[in-house]
Amino acid sequence: MSSRHARPKLLAGALISVSTLAAVQLAAFPAAGAPAGTGAGDRAAASVPSSRAATAAAVGRVEDRTARALAASLADATWRSQVRDAVLADKQGDLRALTGRPAAAQAGKRLTSSLVSADRQIAAAKGLGADTGSLLRLRLAADSMRKDLKAGAVPLVAAAEADDHAKTITAYDSNGAAHTLDAGRTPDRPVYVLDIDESKALAAGMKVMRQEFGERGLTAPRASTTGSGFWTTRMTGVALSDDEEPWFKGDAEVYSLVTGFGSDGRVRVDPVEMPYLDKDGVVYHPNQILVNWSNYKYNLADVVMMEEDGSTNYRDLAKAIAGILLTIADQGAYIPLVNAVLDAIPDDWWTDDPDYVDSWYTLAKNDTGRRDGARSNGWMTLEPYYVQGL
Structure with missing residues (x-):
């Protein structure tokens, strides 16, 4: 699987369903394609050295x-x-x-x-x-x-x-x-x-990212829901666009970063492994829980899909993302965080073989049906799913 795209020039807030949030989004963080010195990515690059190369x-x-x-x-x-x-x-x-x-x-x-x-x-x-x-x-x-x-x-x-x-x-x-x-x-x-072994590296990488996010308060444990259950968004289908791989490349390993504001009002990041999603042009039906809404303050969350291609330093990536997200405060209304995550990724990750696959803005708790990615490189079918408490 290959991403093969230049750094995306996202229009911050362009896909936000609530118009009043667009102004908040634009004020919170400029577009990923903004000139040097204006975007969150520039601050990330300055504070966290890129290690991809x-x-x-x-x-x-x-x-x-x-x-x-x-x-x-x-x-x-x-x-x-x-x-x-x-x-x-x-x-x-x-x-x-x-x-x-x-x-x-x-x-x-x-x-x-x-x-x-x-x-x-x-x-x-x-x-x-x-x-x-x-x-x-x-x-x-x-x-x-x-x-x-x-x-x-x-x-x-x-x-x-x-x-x-x-x-x-x-x-x-x-x-x-x-x-x-x-x-x-x-x-x-x-x-x-x-x-x-990208599958093994990905599993170990998700462990590292959860540890790094946890140490920075980005994955604080939710309140106990024993006996009460909780609502989730379940992914019943997913596919990525067809893209020919050169003969020397093996199957890629894909993961997603689910972001939103936790119940404590702080930005939260939950890594989600997708080890089955290794070929483009194939429709997978994982019935996988993508978002656990009991972890989030609002009924909206964002998803950034990435791929492991052998050059990912998970610890540095987690630190770069955390460094930016920790500067974003809860304004009392939901703020999409996709651009902040993408801006946190150092610039040289976007040359030759970017790890960024696609992103989904403002997934809602009650979303049902197909949702196309912002860059049209993938789609998901979603449904609300209630997990019964024990």
Whole structure:
């Protein structure tokens, strides 16, 4: 999945259903496309250094180094056969688990310690906890390569490229030689792609974001509703626009940030994982609770949908968002917060491969039916849903 859009020039308040709120919105935070020095994003950029480029570079170095080492290890025929069987059986295999198998060839076992170190370095670069565990996975670049791989062709190994617009990809053979591959054309020989388990990284990232938001008072626990139940908005359908991915990219992992004012009058952010939403052009029916209205003061909330593409530092992202949202005070009327969230994202996140997917302004407690995203990159079908108390 690819976002492939420039930073959106949102008209603050343009989608607000209550006209009196538009003036409040415009006064509270200028449009995302405002000139330097006028928007909340400029304040965020000044107070929280962007780390996207640094994260991408750090992760890329580790992946490239590991890809080269793995390619060299495939000179061992026994190990090469074990890796081949594992890749053919599992589309996205845990590389460290593969080298740690009791029956793994020595060529594979020798990679274990370096893989442990690589996983830790990647976790640190992405702002994840030291207990995240193995993150590197191995997959075949395309199903069209399976036949040649089964026939015994020796594969190349490439690290996944974070940039969707890359023209070439570097892959390594078992002799350590580098091969330059055309990023726009699927190779005619098998290629293993080494990248991050985005599903696992996303789960760990949501944990980090909840922790960061909680420490800053943005996810204060709601009052107990034991025995009384509460109203929610349930998402019964969701889809994103079709968008071709280059051959070297795997499925993306999507999450949403639900924002509004908590019952205490402070801005609240609730991260919502959407691990199933990994392909464009597919309609999913998750029946997932998107908004728990017992957490919010007003009957309106906003949703910003993002995607994990390997270059996200969750801790820095949470700090940047919190830094802006904490400056917004409850004015006694609902203020849409989508622009504030987008303005908090450092500018260089919007170049090449932005993580921003779409946004939904002013979701209402009683909304039913289809709601299209503000940038027309996705839609949801929603319904009120009452959760009975125990």
